[in-house]
Amino acid sequence: MKKLLAKSLLFLMPLVMFFIYLEVNLSTIQNSYSYKRQCFEHQLDSIEVLVLGSSQVVYGINPAFFTLHGFNLSNVSQTLYYDTHLPLAYLDRMPRLKYVMINISYFSFGEQLIDGREAWRDYYYSQYWDVNFPEMEYLDSKRFSKIFLYTPMRSLSYFWDSFQVDLIKNYEPSGYSRIDTTIHTQSDSTGFLRVRTHDDCFLEKRIAENQRDVEEFIRVLQARNITPVLVTPPVCETYSKFINHEKMQRNYDRVQSICSKYNCKYFNYFSDNRFTRTDFCDNDHLNFIGAEKFSRIINREVLVAR
C-alpha cells in the first residue's frame, strides 16, 4: 500500500504542478462574467439604473445614452433566474439605484440554462458570481476548476497562446457590448431557425418558478423604493413573423398580471416599427445603430418620462 501511495504521489506531482500552473493562469483571463462583476462592483456607489437580460440586452442597450448612470448587467443567454439573483447581494451597496429593468423576451419565462445546450454557463455564474442554480450537480469539475470550465481542450489552446487571449473584446465598462456589423444577414430561413431554437428551450414546467422569481425580486426592489420596470426588446420582422402568437399572448398576459399585482410598468418594443432591418445585426439582436436608438428610446420613455 505504501509503495502504491509513494509511486502515485511521485507520478501525480508533475501533473498536479502543471494543472496548478494552468489553473492560476486561466484565472487571470478576463471573460464577460469576471469583467462584468469587476466593473459592476467598481460602480456600485453610482449606479442609478440597472439593466438585466440576455444577449438581446447585452448588444441592445448602451447605458451611455441614459441621462442617469446606468449599468448593463445582462449577459448572453442570461435567464430570469440569474437576472433576479445576481443583484440581490449588492442592493445594500447601491444607494443611488432607482430603476431596475427586467428583460422579458419571447422565451424568458420558459427558460433555464440547465435544460439546454448552454448549461455550461451555470458554472460560470457559480465560479464568478457565487450564484448556484439549485439543480446544478454539486460534484461537477466545472464548478471547481477553470480547466474544466473553459474545457480542457480550450485551456490547452490558451496555454499554447501563453494565456494572451481576449474574451471581452467589444465589452465596455458600462457592461454594454457593441456589435459593429451593419451587414444584414437576417433572412426568413435564419429567423425561422432562431425562433425554433427559442421554442425548443422554452419549457412549460419552468414558467411557474421563473414567474415566482420575478415576483419575489420585484417585492425586494419595491421594499427598497427601487422601481422595477419590465421591458421586451425589439426583434426583426424576420423573427417576429415566425413566433407562436398564442405563446406570446400568454407571455403578455403573465406580464400584465405581474404588473397589475405589483403596480409596475411594462414596455413592449417587440414589434416596434421604429426599428428597421438596418438596426439589426441578425434576426433578434440590435447592432450599434439599433442599440443607440433603443437606448435613447428607453431613456426618453422609461426613465425620463417617470
Add this chain to the structure above:
Amino acid sequence: MLFNSLHFLLFFIVITALYFSLSQSKRWMLLLAGSCYFYMAFVPVYILILGFTIVVDYFAGILIENSTGKQRKLYLLYSIVANIGVLAVFKYYNFFNDNFSALMQGLGTPFSFPYLSILLPIGLSFHTFQAMSYTIEVYRGHQKAERHFGIYSLYVMFYPQLVAGPIERPQNLLPQFHALHEFDYARVTSGLRLMAWGLFKKVVIADRLAIAVDTVYSNPERYNSVGLIIATIFFTYQIYCDFSGYSDMAIGAARVMGFRLMTNFNNPYQSSSIGEFWKRWHISLSTWFKDYLYISLGGNRVPVPRWYFNLLIVFLVSGLWHGANWTFVAWGAIHGVYLIGGLLTGGIRKRISKILHLDRIPLLSVLTTFGLVAFAWIFFRANSMSDAIYIATHSITGIPGVIHRALTHQTVYQNLGLSTSFMVLMVCSIILLETVHFFHNKYNLAIVFRRLPTPVRWAFYYAIVLAIIFFGVFENRQFIYFQF
C-alpha cells in the same frame, strides 16, 4: 453516478481505501453500503425495485434448494415471473401498450391502457438477468443457495457491474465475496491501468465520436451516403468504445479490490464471421442467452428448422432485451438472419472462396463481418424505424452517385459540421485503438508493459492521462448501455 465523473473518482478512492483498511468480516458491509450509494446517486427511489428482486430471489434460492420435485420448479417459476414482471412493468409496458392501441386502432376499436409515466431504472435488465442466473443455477444444482442476505444482496448490487455488467454468474462471483483479498501491488496497478484504458475509450473516443454520430442521426435526410456511412462507422466504434470502456472500468475497479469479473469483449471487430462476433461481443450476455434460453429451447439438438427457429428467437429476445423499441427488435432479427444465412450458405461460400482463392485473404472475411455488423448498428442507433430504413437504404443507394461524383472529379466527402482537426483526431483515435488491439493479440500487452523501463512506462501513463483530460469529453454523457 457515472464512471466518467469526478463524483465517481472520489467515491472510488474512498471506497477502495476503506476496503483495504477494514477487516474481512466488515468488508461486505462497506461494499453493500457503497453500492447502495452508487445506485441511489441516479434515482434514489429505484433502489426499492432492486430491493424487491433481491428479497424475492434470496428466498426463492433457499426455497428451491430446500424443496424437491415440482415444488422446486414452482419456486423457480415464481422467481422468474417476479423478475420478468419487474422488467415488463418498468421497461416494456408502454411499448406493448402503444402497439396494442395501434392494433386496436387498426381494427377499428380504439382502446388503450393508461400510459405509465415512469423513468426506466438504470441498468434494470443487467441486474435482473444477474439475479435470474442465480435462481436458475440453484435450481440446476450448480450453485448452493446463499444464506447470507448481505452477501446475496452484494451479488446483485456489486457496484462495478451493477448498472451495465458484465452479467456475472453466481459460481464466479459469490465465492469471491467470502474470500479474503489482500492488497497486491501488481494486481492493483493492473486494475488501475485497465480503468484508465476504459476511461480513455469512453471519453476520448466514444464521446467524441458521439458528437458526429448524433449530428447525422438526428437529421439523416441532410446527409449523402458518404456522410451516412461515416456516421455509421463512427457509431460502430462509438458503441464498442462506450460499452467495452465501461466493462474495462468495471473489471478494473473490481480487480483493484481483488475481484475477478468475466471478460466481456474480446476484439469483436476482428471476427471473421457473425458467429465469431457473438463469441467476442458482450460475452456475458451472449453466454447468458446461450445457457438459459438457447439451451432451454433445445439448442442445436433438434431438427434443423427448429434449430434455426431457436436461433432467431434468441436474437429477437436479445434485441428486445436491449430496448423496448422495434429498432432493437429489427437489430436482433438482422443478426439472427445473418447467423442462419451464414449456416445455410456456409458450404457454397466455402467453395466459391476456394475457387476464387479468397480464403488466402483472411482480412476479407473480417471486413465483410465488420460491414454486416455496422449495417445492423444502423437499426440499433436510429431514432425510429423510418429513420433506420432511410439511413440503411440511402447509405447503399447513394453509392453510385458518390462514385459518379468521384469519377467526375467532384467532392465526395461531406462535411458533418465538424472541424478538420476533429475528424483527424477521430480517425487517429480509431487507428490507435486498432493498433493496440493488433499488438495485444500478438503479444500480451500487460506483460510487455511490465517489462518496459519505468520512464517509458510512465511516459505512456502520462500520455493516457493527459489525453483523457485534454481530449476527453466531460459533459456527463451517460453510457449507452445504462438504458438497458
